[in-house]
Amino acid sequence: MKFAFLIFKYFPYGGMQRDMLRTATRLAEAGHSVDIFTMSWDGEMPQVGAAHGRISVHIMPAKGWFNFRKYQDFIRQAQARIACEFNVDLIVGYNRMGGLDVYFAADPCFIERAHTQRNWLYRLTPRYRWFQRTEQVIFSPQGKTQVLMVDMAEKAVFQRWYHTQDDRFHYIPPYLSGERLQLHDRAEMRAYLRNAFNLPPETKIALLVGSGFYMKGLDRAVHALASLPADMRQDFKLIAIGQDKPAPFIRMASKLKVADNLIISRGRPDIPQLMQGADFYLHPAYRENTGLVILEAMASGVPVLATASCGYAVHVQKADAGQVVPLPFEQAVLNRMLEEMVSLVHARDARLEKWRDNGLRHAHRLMTENDGSAEAAIMLRIAGKKQEDAI
Known part of the structure; x- marks a missing residue:
């Protein structure tokens, strides 16, 4: 045909x-x-x-x-x-x-x-x-x-x-490519991500990936970043990767005095490796039919913080693989949840490991469908x- x-x-x-x-x-x-x-x-x-x-x-x-x-x-x-x-x-x-x-x-x-x-x-x-x-x-x-x-x-x-x-x-x-399920040593991937952006080994990182930064909620993420206590921001970076104009978000971060905590990069082919090196994945999108990247993060063994306006956020809830900001969206709720996620990373809380394992199991089940x-x-x-x- x-x-x-x-x-x-x-x-x-x-x-x-x-x-x-x-x-x-x-x-x-x-x-x-x-x-x-x-x-x-x-x-x-x-x-x-x-x-x-x-x-x-x-x-x-x-x-x-x-x-x-x-x-x-x-x-x-x-x-x-x-x-x-x-x-x-x-x-x-x-x-x-x-x-x-x-x-x-x-x-x-x-x-x-x-x-x-x-x-x-x-x-x-x-x-x-x-x-x-x-x-x-x-x-x-x-x-x-x-x-x-x-x-x-x-x-x-x-x-x-x-x-x-x-x-x-x-x-x-939902479809997840086999590439997304090829897990590497976590310590190696943590080092890989930090070396890719010339960051110290102890840097805590939240990753945001997607084309169209506005619809993906990068502005929301920057405001949430600015709401973090100053001591919590010292070794924390938000890395946004995608095809879009970075200038408006860089200006926003500068105005909110968190420009040093934000890195914006063009799309690149090593997203699966970078994702596996992140501490958690942040996806505060305004509205998405799916948000495939949410499932890709779960398949990478990364806890997820997403908004309920993404269709695939329901998988985060089903799997217990992170947290979901409910609708109607409130910036204060995202701010609070981001602070909690960063706190868990600093404390190396056992919930993070539980979310990683749950997300991986759920992603493997989806692959069979x-x-x-x-x-x-x-x-x-x-x-x-x-x-x-x-x-």
Whole structure:
């Protein structure tokens, strides 16, 4: 079968991007063809042996003064090219757009966030109207787009706004690559992390990883960092790694007089090793369908402090692998929990070891539910039904 994948941008450290490429690779390895259309590609091009199917990447730069205008131009270009040059069985989108057979719902409901996290003036902007229309095209009960859900709790949110039929949602169990479960000696990884950032061996470290620092709650983390007692901050560092502009957060840290406690780094390929060397993982995101990095931290044997607005935070609670800041979010609660986590690290409290072991066991159980082929299997099933309906 022939598949077309559409994604605005590819970079190797994004969770959605890794899901997309893994699914394309699984399809190609099974003998199918995948054409990926994107505005930009950062990283190595996919390689699939000649004995298998193929993956082709088509980079299509877009024009526009604003990002949503660029997205609109890209969608127009990609869909026109697919219609004229490609005979595909299934069109899969990893971002909101019309004309899709399948939408991979990595992002939470846009209109829900626009009404709960923004003021009414935002809902008068062209950007709001564009994103709302693209989401409505996907989820409208008059539509036929099938939706791959990584968090079924978000299904109720979409249905509250759009009344989408139940049978159009398909659940994907969490996936963790084997690389994330390759544990190394903890002492060696602690030294590795500290050497990577030229820090003294006794430094206590909380790690935050993710593209889009604002949505990951780095501002919340900086405010919580500033709330720590001065003596507790002396040998403590918050290291944030990801694809985003660091300047606003550096300015914030300077204003709050904790610039010396914050390190911001671009995305890098050794995240599994760095994670295993951290004292705990901090993820105070505003809202995420999943937050795969939470499971990756658990699989690395690292206690987690996350917000309940992340879909996968429920796994921290199920496993008893750390702490979860409840909803509605209060900065004071995060501040208190961060201080408690740092105190436990200083005291080498037995709870940390318990959380590590619980998280590891839970992550291993999750691995048995999805070997990485669930998305490809669902897409093949949908493509087959589409062919049957066309006969």
